Amino acid sequence: MKIGSTIYLDHQATTPIDARVLAAMTPYYSESFGNPHSSDHTLGWETSRAVDDAAARIARLIGADADEIVFTSGATEANNLALLGLGRRAVAVDRRRILLGAAEHKCVLAAGRALEDHYGFEVEHLPVDAEGFVEASTLEKSLGDDVLLVSIMAVNNEIGTIQDIKKLSGITKNHGAVFHCDAAQAPVAIDLRNFAEYVDILSLSAHKMHGPKGIGAVYIARELQDRIEPLIYGGGQQNGLRSGTVPVPLCVGMSVAADIFADAAAADQRKELRRKRDRFVDELNDLAWAIRVNGPKGPARHPGNANIGFTGFAAHNILAALQPHVAAATGSACTSGIPEPSHVLKAIGLNSDEAESSIRFSLGFATTDDDIDEAVDRVKEALEKLSKAELMQSA
Structure with missing residues (x-):
């Protein structure tokens, strides 16, 4: 897809809001504007029903129940509530170890550091x-009776790795630990319909699945909810787990996005997205410069993800040369501006030069073959320009 003259290949940073989502949200900004926690009049009842319905639809996406869904401001808050909420209420228990995947999102790793620094957990x-x-x-070797929590993301936001969550959660539960899964990138990539059977806590983000920004959700299994300490206190909304007035339009929008990915047609969309991604990688391979595909080589990869290393080039130079024609990224949008190699790429064994030569291109459902062809042409032009500049400097 094009935004003006720019080919948008940064869908793992954020997705465009679906027209159906926007249409469903609009009435709740105008005539249906009541506070859903106002229990004394019909306008409050109306929006309260809308929020309950939204929770039920999001629950359906993962095979859960509506009362197990807590709305948050996004996946970062959801992940913090999962880790800090569980840890802060478990400070007096014997389980003092927490296991996190080395390639987790920065917000999970940062929450882990907080548990280590402020609450004495061994992370x-x-x-x-x-x-x-x-x-x-x-995972099996690391687990023991002293492990409180294991957190492993479903789909990696930089290299697209799709973990075997069913297997990993099964191993975790055999040792009595709680299993949390950051699934922010998952709806576009995989079918989530049975995930509530495998995980204890799961985080979602609306804007990663064609919903609005500013809203996310965390699934907390019903039997685990009394073990979660809230991060936000107030009027006791959402079973006391997250106080504050919920944003009705955003909740409704997220639920419509969830419906889109709970539909069987999503499987065909993912298949077509994978075809387009493979076309893009094949065309890059046909260029005169050596490239490296970082991450999984088989089907267990986000269908729109192409993390490409350009040997001998700096990623930030390529991205600058691509402007304003192609939008892509060096990694997670949440770490933009941090002058260090991606921790994900370092975790899979890349050295600093290899990591700093890598760009994450993430295609979307609206990406066309023409977009792909033009984007590859723009990459070719950028590499030619940078190669000539290097020759001139060395002459």
Whole structure:
């Protein structure tokens, strides 16, 4: 898809809001504007029903119940509520170890550091292999009766690795630990319909699945909810787990986005997205410059993800040369401006030069073959320009 003259290949940073989502949200900004927590009049009842319905539809996406869904401001808050909420209420228990995947989103790793620094937990990072997978044997060896929590993301936001959550959660539960899954990137990539069977806590973000920004949700299994300490206190909304007036339009919008990915047609969309991604990578491989595809080589990869290393080039120079024609990124949008190599790429064994030569292109459902062809042409032009500039400097 094009935004003006720019080909948008940064869908893992954020997705465009779906027209159906926007249409469903609009009435709740105008005539249906009542506070859903106002229990004394019909306008409050109306919006309260809308929020309840939204929770039920999001629950359907993962095979949960509506009362197990808590709305948050996004996946970062959801992940913080999961880790800090569980840890802060478990400070007096014997389980003092927490296991996090080494390639988790920065917000999960940062929450882990907070638990370590402020609450005395021992936080360990589970290594990943060269494709970003947490191996079952690695998890098994690390687990014990002293582990409180394991957190492993469903789909990696930089290299697209799709973990075997069913297997990893099964191993975790056999040791009595709680299993949390950051699934922000998952709806576009995989079918989530049975995930509530496998995980204890799961985080979602609306704007990663064609919903609005500013809204996310966390699934907390009903039997676990009394073990979660809230991050936000107030009127006791959402079973006391997250106080504050919920944003009705955003909740409704997220639920419509969830419906889109709960539909069987999403499987065909993912298949077509994978075809387009493969076309893009094949065309890049046909260029005169050596490239490297970082991450999984098989089907266990986000269908729109192409993390490409351009040997001998700096990623930020390529991205600058691509402007304003192509939008892509060096990694997670949440770490923009941090002058250090991606921790995900370092975790899979890349050295600093290899990591700093890598760009994450993430295609979307609206990306066309023409977009792909033009984007590759723009990459070719950028590499030619940078190669000539380097020759001139060395002459």
